[in-house]
Amino acid sequence: xTVTESPSHRENVASDSEVALHVDGxxxxxxxxxxxxxxxxxxxxxxxxLQAKTGHxxxxxxxxxxxxxxxVFVIMGLSGSGKSTLVRxxxxxxxxxxxxxxxxxxxxxxxADKALLDTRRRKVSMVFQHFGLLPHRKVIxxxxxxxxxxxxxxAARRTRAQEMVDLxxxxxxxxxxxxxxxxxxQQRVGLARALAADPDILMFDEPFSALDPLIRRDMQNEVIRxxxxxxxxxxxxxHDLSEALKLGDRILIMRDGEIVQIGTPDEVVGAPAxxxxxxxxxxxxxxxxxxxxxxxxxxxxxxxxxxxxxxCNTIVRDAARVVLNHGGPCRVVxxxxxxxxxxxxxxxxxxxxxxxx
Ligand SMILES: Nc1ncnc2c1ncn2[C@@H]1O[C@H](COP(=O)(O)OP(=O)(O)OP(=O)(O)O)[C@@H](O)[C@H]1O
Numbered sequence: 019x020t021v022t023e024s025p026s027h028r029e030n031v032a033s034d035s036e037v038a039l040h041v042d043g044x045x046x047x048x049x050x051x052x053x054x055x056x057x058x059x060x061x062x063x064x065x066x067x068l069q070a071k072t073g074h075x076x077x078x079x080x081x082x083x084x085x086x087x088x089x090v091f092v093i094m095g096l097s098g099s100g101k102s103t104l105v106r107x108x109x110x111x112x113x114x115x116x117x118x119x120x121x122x123x124x125x126x127x128x129x130a131d132k133a134l135l136d137t138r139r140r141k142v143s144m145v146f147q148h149f150g151l152l153p154h155r156k157v158i159x160x161x162x163x164x165x166x167x168x169x170x171x172x173a174a175r176r177t178r179a180q181e182m183v184d185l186x187x188x189x190x191x192x193x194x195x196x197x198x199x200x201x202x203x204q205q206r207v208g209l210a211r212a213l214a215a216d217p218d219i220l221m222f223d224e225p226f227s228a229l230d231p232l233i234r235r236d237m238q239n240e241v242i243r244x245x246x247x248x249x250x251x252x253x254x255x256x257h258d259l260s261e262a263l264k265l266g267d268r269i270l271i272m273r274d275g276e277i278v279q280i281g282t283p284d285e286v287v288g289a290p291a292x293x294x295x296x297x298x299x300x301x302x303x304x305x306x307x308x309x310x311x312x313x314x315x316x317x318x319x320x321x322x323x324x325x326x327x328x329x330c331n332t333i334v335r336d337a338a339r340v341v342l343n344h345g346g347p348c349r350v351v352x353x354x355x356x357x358x359x360x361x362x363x364x365x366x367x368x369x370x371x372x373x374x375x
Contacts, residue, residue, distance in 0.1 A: 021187060027053040031177055032327065033141055036086075036087055036088060036122075037084045037085070037086065037087075037090075037120075038085050038089065038107070038121070038122060038218070038219060038251040039084065039085040039088045039091075039121055039122075039253065040084050040085075040118075040119070040120040040310050041081060041082055041083050041108070041116045041117070041118075041119050041120075042082050042117055042119075043080055043081075043117040043118070044077075044078055044080070044082065044104070044107055044114055044116070044117030044118070044119065044253065045061070045076075045078055045081075045114060045115045045116040045117055045118060046077035046078040046103050046107055046112060046115050046275075047061070047074050047075070047076055047077065047085075048074060048077055048085065048098075049066075049072065049073055049074030049075065051072070051074065052115045052321060053082045053115065054070075055074055056071060056115050056116050056333040060072060060301075061076075061079075064119050065274050068087065070244070071105060071342065076274075076275045077103035077104075077275055078100050078103050078104050079274075079275045079276045079331075079361060080113075080117075080118070080274075080276070080277045081104060081276070082117075082277075082278055083144065083277070083280055085219075085251060085253060085277055086251075086267075087251055088249050088250070088251055089252070089267045089268065090241075090245055090254060090265055090266055090267045090269065090351060091251075091252065091253050091254070091263075091266065091269075091270065092253075092254045092255075092256060092262040092265055092269045092270070092279070093105065093253065093254070093255045093256075093267055093272065094256055094257065094258075094259060094262040094266075094269055094270065094271050094272070095257065095258060095271060095272035095273060096257055096273070098274075098277075099270060099272040099273050099275065100272050100274070100275040101223075101224075101225060101255045101256075101257070102224075102255065103251065103275075104255075104272070104358075105221055105223050106254065107119065108126070108142075109126065109134075109137075109138055109142050109144070109221070110126060110129075110134060114127060121137065121141060121142070121218065121219065122141070122218055122266070126364045128229045133178075134350060136277065138155075138214070139164065139165045139167060139168050140215065140217070141170065141192060141217055141218040141219065142217050142218070142220075142221060143164070143211075143212035143213070143219075143220050143221070143223045144212065144214050144219070144220075144221045144222075144223065145205075145209060145210070145212050145215040145220065145223070145225045146223050146224075147223060147225055147226075147228050148227065148228070149196070149204045149205055149207065149208045149222045150208070151196040151204060151208065151211075152196075152209055153195065153196055153197060154195070155195075155196075156192065156193050156194065156195060157183065157188060157191050157192050157193070157194050157195075157199070157207050158176070158179050158180065158183060158193065158195070160180075160193040160207055160211055161179040161183055161207060161210045161211045162175040162176065162178070162198065162214065163178035163183050163213060164211060164215040165178060165179070165214055165215065170214075175214075179210070179214055180192065181216045182210035182211075182213050183210055185210065185244070185247070185248075186206040186207075186209050186210045186213075186244070187206065187240075187258055188203065188206050188241070189208065189209065190299035191203065193374055200233070200235060200279055201228065201229050201230075201233065202229055202233035202237060205225060205229065205237055206225065206240070207235075209240070209241075209244065212248075213244070213248060217241070217248065217250070218250075218251065219251045219252070219253065220250050220251070220252045220253070221252075221253045221254075221255075222241075222252065222253070222254040222255060222257055223255045224255055224257065224328075225237070225254075226238065226256075226261070227257070227258075234261075235255055237265055238261060238265060241265060241339075242245050242264075242265065243340050251265055254266070254350075258301070259298055259299065259302065260347055262283075263283040263286075263302065263307055264288070264310050266282075266283060267282065268280060268281060268282055269281060269282075269283060269286050271286065271291075271294075271295055271298070272341070273294055277294075278291055278294055278295055279291035279293060279295050283307050284307055284308050284309045284311070284312060286299060287299045287302050287304060287307045287308060288307075288308050288312040303367075303372050304334070304368050304371065305333075305334040305335040305338070305368045305369050305370050305372055306333065306334075306335050307333070308333070308334050308336055308357070308368060309330060309331045309332060309333055309334065310328055310330050310331075310332050310334065310350045310360055311328075311331065311350075311357075312334075312356075313334060313360060313361045313364045313365065314330065314350045314357070314358030314364065314365070315352075315358055315359055315360070315364065316358060316359075317356045317357055317358050317359060318347075319347055319359045320353050323346075323347060323348075323349055323359065325344050325346065325348060325349075326340050326341070326344050326348045326349075326361070327348065327349045327350075327351055328341075328348055328349070328350050328351070328353070329351060330350050330351065330352045330357055330358065331352075334365060335367075336366050337360070337365065338365050338369070341360055341363065341364075341365050343362065345362065346361060347359040347360065347361040348360055348361065353374070
């Protein structure tokens with residue numbers, strides 16, 4: 019039988035039981051007496067009430083999650099939801115008030131300064147909205163900067179930096195200075211610099227927010243391509259839902275410093291945890307995100323069917339042509355197991371509902 023595979027990069031998520039990043043009970047309360055507040059009932063007051071009562075601000079409240087090796091994990095929320103605080107806590111650029119962060123088995127929260135610095139240099143790369151390039155250094159030397167800091171030889175860092183410049187499509191611009199490049203190209207330098215260190219994990223804090231929409235789309239595609247090529251674990255912060263849905267294997271949605279939902283794009287759109295997420299996702303073109311799992315009917319009608327067979331993780335839009343061409347019900351499988359059937363009506367229902375949105 020022919021099985022139509024979903025082309026999604028989401029299949030790259032490691033099924034490995036090893037965890038790349040483990041975050042457990044993480045809190046950040048801003049203010050001089052945060053330590054005193056953490057284990058009291060006050061810690062559970064709303065952000066507004068705690069601030070009114072004590073002058074302290076809850077940045078992050080009891081956040082726990084795991085990121086799998088090779089996963090693209092997106093943290094998404096509106097302004098003030100705590101995204102930047104959370105990503106800074108992960109490498110202790112901000113000290114947590116409580117909780118632990120473990121990177122590939124190493125407890126970041128317990129590290130002494132030297133070990134922490136070493137971890138930041140060797141195991142984690144950050145990409146920020148403001149590229150943070152050194153203006154007096156050429157592209158190649160910006161890309162090599164992290165390698166220089168950690169003492170690699172000039173020849174080794176040149177070779178590595180050139181490979182990274184080529185990887186991000188900047189061949190020929192090695193000797194330019196940052197101000198001779200467009201915003202999109204400067205962010206490519208930022209990506210090359212982050213990858214040059216061969217880190218265990220890449221963290222992106224709203225890297226494309228300052229770019230205009232077309233360049234932004236190019237850069238998102240670039241991240242997808244680079245992820246396919248290098249397979250690194252990525253934590254990506256954004257306030258943009260379409261960016262989150264496009265890039266994320268899973269998405270963590272935050273509000274007021276708390277987790278509202280963690281799920282795959284189709285889970286977030288197909289089964290929003292509450293009205294807040296439902297509101298967020300109401301404008302999303304469902305056929306671009308939902309998989310057949312969400313639209314199929316029970317497999318009872320599958321007996322005796324032949325014709326096309328589709329994997330249940332195929333995006334509805336990608337399955338539409340096959341199903342509509344076939345005309346009748348098609349089997350939906352999970353691996354080899356038949357889990358449902360889908361016909362043209364099931365597909366059209368999603369597409370028509372989308373037109374009505
Ligand atoms: N140093 C600080 N002192 C006091 N409060 C802070 C501090 N840093 C952040 N906050 C507060 O913590 C909350 C979360 O802020 P954070 O910047 O992490 O949100 P965000 O989701 O990244 O927002 P944005 O997208 O606007 O940057 C906000 O209420 C903010 O005012």
